[in-house]
Amino acid sequence: MEKLSVFLQCIVFALLVSNIVLAVNITISNSGENDDDDNSLYVFADEVEILKVRIEDAEDISELTLVAVSKDEDIFRIANDSMRFSVTANETIEIGIMGVFVGIEDIELKLERGDDVIMNVNHVIKVKRQPSILVVIYTWSITAWLLISYITMGCKMDWRIIREKLRRPYGVLIGAFCQFIIMPALSFGLAKLLNLDDAAAIGLVTIGSCPGGWLSNVFSLLLDVDFVLSLTMTFISTVLALGFMPLNLYLYASQFTGDNEDLQTPFFDIMIQLVTLVIPVFIGMVILYKFPKLADICLKCLKPFAVILLVIGFGLGTPAQLYVYFSDWEIYVAGVSLPFIGGCIGFGIAKIARIELKSSVTISLETGVQNSLLAIAMVGISYPQPESDLINRVPLLVVVFTSLEGTILTIAKVVVQKYFWKSGGELEEVEIRNKDEHPEMIEIDGKKCITSVSVGIQVGGEENSDNDDVSIDNPGFTED
Incomplete structure (x- = not known):
């Protein structure tokens, strides 16, 4: 009988406890910024916002204690003297949340x-960076840089040169395959392999889904490879990105959105931005054909604008985006690996297809050097804070490491040519891969030139006069 009595008492106690549990309701409200669809608490780094918690509908609140725990104190911490709060009737508990570093994490209330x-x-809890004028200037400089690069790319494009390349489109097709099939899959695989957080994984997939950009053209010129093929591939990939980029983001980025609706891919916004960025290319082409003198002025202004924007980009970008350099090692590995592995794969596929060396290097550059500026601008416009900052960690690091890797290759090329593979001086001609493909090639003062490439290259040694600066404008040739 005693055992039965004890058993019944345990059942009664359990029922009482279960009634208390079922009756308790925790109501949470925010003192900080939030909208109707997002109940998250937003807090700036180094500032405190109040999370208000109220215990309601409890039949018995005696001896109840509320415990608040930060799941990651590197992102936010509890600002109160204690994490334990006694629950009293008709009283709202105020929990101070101190933002530490940009990020998204949960507070656990027990x-x-x-x-x-x-x-x-x-x-x-979502921690945002403190607003800064440096960030605003940096954002606008990136946007201006992007627009200028697309307009000048259009000023360099001659449909005759594109047509010649498309007659034998092996390099262009291989480049498109690498950019829109290999790179997105590679970025997805790296994100899974490195176990990146959702925001960083989306950033990696975004940069992996981008077309080629201005930086690949620059390195193609510096490395003395097939500059015409580089321009053609960049133009074609920019147009193809209108369809392939949203498709790849749907296939791969959607795998990392999780429960955060702010990480959902804004396909419509991205499509609008892509269309908006293709327009400057055609504006540049119209300027080239209708106003060739204006196109010449644009090209001459390219270097000063590029230098100014580079100074602004790196001079202001580093302090404005300083949080990026505190990323986890996995994000650094992703930023280094994507352009390097992508470039190696592009080169390998090109050589398997028996593409000659210079064109293979060009395909490698177009594959590994994605349009990071496009990714950064697109993420900054399409996603809210702090999600955009978290996503942009990878594209920003990719810009840094792509520039470093390209610079190292350029220096190595110069050193090898000067000390180990001497060719009798500086570059003595403006060279196109296959003269037979370009009947418009002409010869001036013993130097081979083609009339449909818009680029000025200093040829000859130091003893040459200013007239050795061969300016090749499109569609006709002029000599300064």
């Missing part, structure tokens, strides 16, 4: 009675 946890609730 309702305890003695040693028993009777309710457990998580609430999302």
